Amino acid sequence: MEHRRDLPIQWRSLDPKTPDPRAPMPSQLGDVNRREFLSLMAASLALAGVEGCTPAATLPEKIVPYVQAPEDVLPGRPLHFATAMPFAGYGVGLIVKSHEGRPIKVEGNPRHSASLGATDVFAQASILDLYDPDRAKSVTNRGAISTFGAFVSALSPRLEELQSRDGAGLRFLSGRITSPSEGALIDAILRRFPKADWHQYEPVNDDNARAGSRMAFGRYVDSVYHLDRADVIVSLDSDFLYWGPAHLRHTRDFAARRVFNPADGSGRGMNRLYVLESTPTVTGFKADHRISMSPSKIGELTTAIASRLGVAGAPGQELNEQWFEPMMRDLKSHGSSSIVIAGETQPPFVHALVHAINEKLGNTGHTVEYMEPVEMRPVEQFASLRELAQAMQSGQVDTLIMLDVNPSYSAPADLEFSKNLENVKLRVSHSLYYDETAAACHWHVPKHHYLETWGDVRAYDGSVSIVQPLIVPLYETKSSHEFLSIFLGNPTRSNYDLVREFWVGQYKGEEFESFWEQSLQEGVVQNIALSDPLPASLEASPYRARASRPASPLTRGRITSTTAWTYSPPREGETASAASGGGQFRTPQAPPGPGNLDVLFRPDASVYDGSFANNAWLQELQHPLTHLTWDNAVLIGPKTAHDLHANSEDMVDLVVNGRQITGAVWVIPGQPENVVTVHLGWGRKVSGRNGMERGFNAYALRTSDNPWHATGGRIRKRGEKYKLATTRDHHVTEGRHMVRHMTVDDYAKDAGLIQRETHQPKPDQTMYPAYENIDYAWGMSVDLSRCVGCNACIVACQAENNVPTVGKNEVARGREMHWMRIDTYFEGPAAEPDAYFQPMFCQHCETAPCEYVCPVEATTHSAEGINEMTYNRCIGTRYCSNNCPYKVRRFNFFQYAAWDIPSLKLLYNPDVTVRSRGVMEKCTYCIQRINRTRIDALKADRKIQDGEVLTACQQACPANALVFGNLLDENSRVRKLKSEPRNYGVLAEYNTRPRTTYLAALKNPNPEIAGFETAQHNNG
């Protein structure tokens, strides 16, 4: 229902009692003489006028339904639209749910190769950014509110003047651009200003991979991994399950190979993952063999692998590790179904060697393929930024336009970007938030959120999606296309026109409209004939790719055969990219020690590079391994902590090469000795209410020549303490078996072991008769073998169910509200532990301990097996939480839900109650989704089919670890999973009869590697 404020005043009230001045006088008045008649008319008119004059607050505001409803909109029924989210430039296809014209939930697009229906934490949380009350809402001029028109007027003379000198002194700085339409605009701008330059910088970029591919192939290439075809995976410091534009696909493919069902014996068997890494990661803890070492040692290791395989030019290197030979044998015996992946944080020579290694193993063309870079203008970005900084320093830049970057905050410290920025006479920034860079600029033009904008974006494999808006822009923002058109002299072109026009130009077929509609509906542009792109301008800058430009970037990435790319060892003297540690195959460094720590910089699992610092969902989301919220920390390993006499929450100074920051220590198991990890994206100085001054700024230590790995670090204790808020701080299993795991070999030999050790009492061992489920018996299965601990389910649940955030102090008190949590349990020695992830949420016990203790029956059991929570009946005794052995219930200790921030009210899912203070809440198996589907099924006179109801967590999970369904349906997926021998219920011996059961995690250790910390079966 909308309130029509645009109607003329006299229609404001449709109250029949108010006399319409134009209506004929009612005849009940009887005989009226002329004088009375006129005075009555005057009174009515006066009333009508008065009505219009009185303040709106006293007027009855009648709302009317649509007279002409927008097409398809039925209040109460959501619509779904396909779009794509640009994350660090790369696209992830999405389907967004929209209620009455406002998007409220993000899901993956099953048709999109980078999503396959799944999403990650950033995509899920991006919806909160749309409604963030701290977003930049209007153009600002030196901090004062201004208008877009004023900006254009101020810029026009400068642009004219610049054009007269062909753009000399004009520089652009943006993030990664994969959008073809934006790329075309940029090309047009650079044609208009031939002497201008376009720089690109992302704090988390792939310079090392680029330089490595250039070393190997003489040109930039993008690698595409097919993990579904890989039997053996070796990761060299690559967190490929969590990071990278293809990580959702990697997770899907990897997890699909982590299962083994002895019953059907089908499939190709379980894969095996070796991870050699320098800091604990999510990928590392999924490994069957995880070995941690300092980063330089990984380089040595790569050389050893290469030399063992006979890669030409690789110097001989021997490694004295017990696991090396078995791993090499494993790799060789699985040639062409193995893969070695190098992490971005490794120097270019490692990447180059890995290309060679994969070729030697025969993997190229099978598990790894190469393609033209997806980016419009691939460059090595640290070098690009350095060039810009140097140009600014020498005064060559008088106009700098920055799009979607925050270099005042995130530029490497050695470039002194902020200082050099002062030399630029006109500085303009275009971004979503008013950030540090905006504060340093003359003009800040706020940007559309991707859910408000038209555009296009490419995924990791080159496939294109058109980005379409879900909502009219909330504020006075502009899209990138609109902003860029200013520089082409067309400031008033609309976003839609610009994008559409580009595609009209590209499409060569007959029916553009049906192509356009189909692309928008499906969320992916199909492989169709397109005309050639506009030539990109190339300059002979040393850091640009010397190779040929992309042939046809607008089609889905074409995989070229391997013969075009053969590894050739780099010539002597050829310098590697400046973004590496220099040197060819050796990175000569002193071995790390307590006075010479290796300091690693990593993107943060929640705020990424700082872009998400104001997103409360991400701030409160626990780090997958440390479980820290609202802060980052200086991560050190247990032995290093012991040597330095430092404990968690001690404040320390971290000094690297003369630069120093202050932060709090956190001890993390699995961190190699004398290695310190800090996460980027914290310590923001200009941000919204959630991002300001949280954590400490690791960018202050980062340099452009060693952006991922600095040496010579020192830690000095300050003697103070700093409270860090974690959601859980007990990660040891204490000999309990809530997380069960076994090796796949043991499982193949004795599949029944898990069942035998789960002491599930017999069905009749209960006082009360069992509930009879007639049509549906809902249940869920969680596969611990597939779950990688990425946390996407937590944020998806938060978005779907209006779960509030509570802030750091409350998290520290133990009151976080997440309905789902991921428990991380470490087993084994603290230096080299195994870790297991267990999503934990309401188990919907058939004999629920919470139900019989509630004095007001606020929690009851439905006829379909759901443990229901009736918020309106709850008086908050909290007995149910005390009696829940899983502790999955959450209580509103304060009024956590934001009831009075207008933009956040738009975000709430109208199908789910927003809870008040004093009320208990918990996972409901997304009962609102079940109900909606049930209604649809009833209308269609059928039952709910398997797979029709997807809980929010299930839908988000890239690993397909969570499966929900009807246990009474013999063919349902969940029933099949529950019948697997490795199925068990947590705390089943307490006869709670949980409907959520778990599939034990399987590990596939190499039997030749003995005495290693492999996943031995935990004996009861």
Next chain:
Amino acid sequence: MGDQNTVAVYTPPAERPYPGPHWITEKIGSLVLTPHTPIEWIVVFGAVFTGTLVLLFAIVWLLYSGIGIWGVNIPVAWGFAIVNFVWWIGIGHAGTLISAILLLLHQAWRQSINRFAEAMTLFAVTCAGLFPLIHLGRPWFFYWIAPYPNTMGLWPQWRSPLVWDMFAVGTYFTISLVFWYIGLIPDLATFRDRAKHRLTQVVYGMMAMGWRGSAYHWQQYEEAYLLLAGLATPLVVSVHTVVSFDFTIAIIPGWHSTIFPPYFVAGAIYSGFAMVLTLAIPLRKIYRLQEFITMRHLDNMAKLMLATGIIVTYSYIDEAFIAFYSGNPYERYEIVNRLFGLYGWMYWLLVATNLVIPQLMWSSRARKSVAAIFLVALSVDLGMWLERFVIVVVSLHRDFLPSAWNMYYATIWDWATLLGSIALFVTLFLLFFRFLPPISIFEMKKILHKPEVSARA
């Protein structure tokens, strides 16, 4: 037994013969029917009334802000509030035991202490009753626990111990109030008759409900009193049993233990006698009531305290033993955590205050020392509070899944509410002392008036 009781109550020194029943009325009545409020009373009252105001403020702030101002979290969703609740209810039990059970057992020595012990029960239950109310997340809906005709068409959920609590505590409060009030009536009539000022006469007159002291009245009175005693007697056992069900019905290790009902009842009587002693000893000193509350009384109460303390000790040992004997790893861990975990210091303090120090009462020399008895009483007061804390908080803070483990730290509001409730208790007590007879006048007369006849209630 009766002779011993009579003799024990009052032994007139040879040179001072028993003055007669007027003396009793004078002595006790003068505490109340005096226009002159002792300055000490005013000072102490000022202090504790301030404490009561602190409690009021704490409650108002709580209702305004939410439960979050306390230290509770998930998993420790019950903290000080429930500890205080159980502590206060337990304290109340001694009063009822003295009033009702000792009455039925013909223990005449109870006469001098039963009035203020009953008052103690009443005020303790009042303080206790506050907590289940204010600790609710939405306390304005507290009445949904009661079965009343409502538009939702819902009964309370009968299987929940909190509903049983409501009945048990509600019954306890009602019976205690009625019992206490009925017992007061003859004395109120005495005050009505002896009052000098018109207002005092009217007020006591209304409260006395027309008591004339006729034989008929006395007959009715004795019957009613006996009946009420009979009603109140099972409450001594049932109320705290039901309160213990709050814990035993749950599945949490440390709570799910069948020894809780007798253990709690014994503990309640233990703490109750400790509180009676804590009140009686200063009372008899300040108001010079040593002839009424004699060493024999203190001696008996100390013995009762010791006896219940031994039952409590047995329960602790039983809990620990059964936990190990059960083989249940969660139960075993709970006991180990209780003893040696992060709250372990509280457990050992509890052992010291509840088990070790009260063993002093074996010694008859110690029982003759008022200071020793007072010390032990205070120790048990603290110890019983610690016991409830250990049961409630320590069991919750580490239960089944280690990922849910967390600490409980009390906040300033937790402390304000606890200390405020103690202040409320003392305030009510001081008011009681000022306006109502702390010792039952007519019952004392019954014993002392005919010293040669063994007193039978």
